[in-house]
Amino acid sequence: MSFNIGLSGLYAANKQLDVTGNNIANVATTGFKSSRAEFSDVYSASKLGVGSKTVGNGVRLAAVSQQFGQGDINNTGNVLDMGIQGQGFFVLSDNGxxxxxxxxxxxTNKDNYVVTSDGIRLQGYAADANGKxxxxxLTxxxxxxxxLAPKSTTLVDQGINLNSSADDITATFDPADTSTYTKTFPTKVYDSQGNEHVMDQYYVKTGQNSWSTYTLIDGRNPQDPTSTAPLSGTITFNPDGSVKAMTGSESYPTPDxxxxxxxxxxxxxxxVPAAKDASGAWVSNGSQGSASGIRLDMTSTTSYNTETARLSQSQDGYATGILSSLSIDSTGVMFASFSNQQSxxxxxxxxASFANEQGLEQMGGTRWKETFASGIPGIDAPKTGTLGGITSNALEASNVNLTQELVELIKAQSNYQANAKTISTQSTIMQTIIQMT
Structure with a gap:
């Protein structure tokens, strides 16, 4: 019996060495999770149970369980390197x-799919044309x-203050004569082909709390490039400097x-964007202007006793954009930045997360498969519920504690020697008995 007990101990110590050696071998493996050998004792039992004076039959390997503790997150500088800070696993698809x-x-592979080094595709959620x-x-x-296709300007949102104490101007407006207007503000706008144009807005103080505004695009009338006549409007203010009323010109060329x-x-x-023909005459540059027109939001316009200035300004159009960089936030959203300053x-x-991570089946390549014991995966966006967040430009290192593993090596070696001594001692006793006969 002692031979078998000693043999079981040798087998257990050998398995402990195997597990420890595997941990040490993978100390530099990205995303690796260390394992530990778990043992249980063995007793002979009858139908009615184990007797009170039964001697054990040795030891057996009960399980090799993985430890899914967090590994260190180390920066790499590669945007597609990602580490999970917290619970969860990346989802990979190998042909389904x-x-x-x-x-x-x-x-990325030749088709621009995000893949592992052996070509297995990363899974996630797609975005529509608007970035939603x-x-x-999963895809x-x-x-x-x-x-990135260009977008014609449809809205110019600006915050302007028109100086309430500015001098009144009675001269006829002439964009070439600075004495005929108080201030001008240029704004870049874009047509549907991504061509850039300049919209000039001129403001003229005509009386107390009363201003006129004139608008040209590329120095031409926005609806008729052959004319330099601007579109005009008026703004009147309340005594507190807020907008009281606004009117628009209906004199050119027609009310519609x-x-x-x-x-x-x-x-x-x-x-309609303007262009010059071969003879140098201004003509309509096709129909790529904004069909719905441009909305100039003047809601934030004020008239206070301070310098006439544009305090804020934005417009929603942009030219064609070429992909220039990629970034990934903590929720796993991948943002593309383009040369036209859009993203x-x-x-x-x-x-994915599992109810029982220990039930996952190891399949090599630092990957696991779902099993009945693990339960079905709960797949969602990072930082949803108990799921961890994504750290881009970084990788999760192995969670192997090398110092601890070296100590485990010493313990496994001692166990092996001690169990070998059990067999050696039993052999000596057997020799003594044989010599007595």
Missing amino acids: SLSYTRAGAFQ IINGV DLKIDTSA TSFEVKNNVFVLQGW RAIGQVAI
Whole structure:
């Protein structure tokens, strides 16, 4: 019996050495989770149970359980390197077969899909053309490198103060004569082909709390590039400096193409970009202007006794953009930045969690598969519920504690020697008995 007990001890110590050696071998493996050998004692039992004087039959390997503790997050400088800070696994798809990993060293393949080093695709949620994430449906994440289509300007939002103490001007407005207007503000606007134009707004103080405004695009009338006649409007203010009323010109060329006013917003109806023909004459540059016109939001306009100035300004148009950089936030949203200063979401990384991580089946490559024991995965966006967050430009290191593993080596070696001594002692006793016969 002692031989068998000693043999079981040798086997257990050998397995402990194997597990410890595997941990040490993977100390530099990204996303690796250390394991530990768990043992249980063995007793012979009859149908009615184990007797009170039964001697044990040795030891057996009960399980090799993985320790899913957090590994260190180390910066790498590669934007597609991602580490999970907290609970969860990246979801991978190999032709529809899902697996899970903590190793976030990703790259793009020739088709711009985000993949592991062995070509397995990262899963997540796609984004629509407006950058809205489409939640609920997993898909292969892809970095769209196509140009961002231009957008014509439809809204100019600005905060302007018109000096209430400025001198009144009675001269006829002439954009070439600075004495005929109080201030001018240029704004870049874009047509539907991404061409840049300059919209000039001129402000003229005509009386107490009363101002006139004139608008030109590229120095031409927005609806008729052959004319330099501006679209005009008026703004009157309350004694407290807030807008009282606004009116738009309906004198040129017809009322349906006027500088209309709606809720303190000048609406420059369907403007047409201007260009010069071969003879140098100004002509309409096609129909790529904004069909709905440009809304000039004057809601924030004031008239206080301080310098006439534009305090804030934004417009929603932009030229064609080329992908210039990529960033990933803590919720896994991938943002593409373009050469036209625009950015939009192009996808979101998904992560999975399991009720019983110990039930996952190891499949090599620092990956796991779902099993009945693990339960089905709960897949969602990072930082949802108990799911961890994403750290971009970084990787999660192995959680192996090398000092502890070296100590485990010493303990396993001692166990092996002690169990070998049990067998050696039993052999000596057997030799003594044989010599007695």
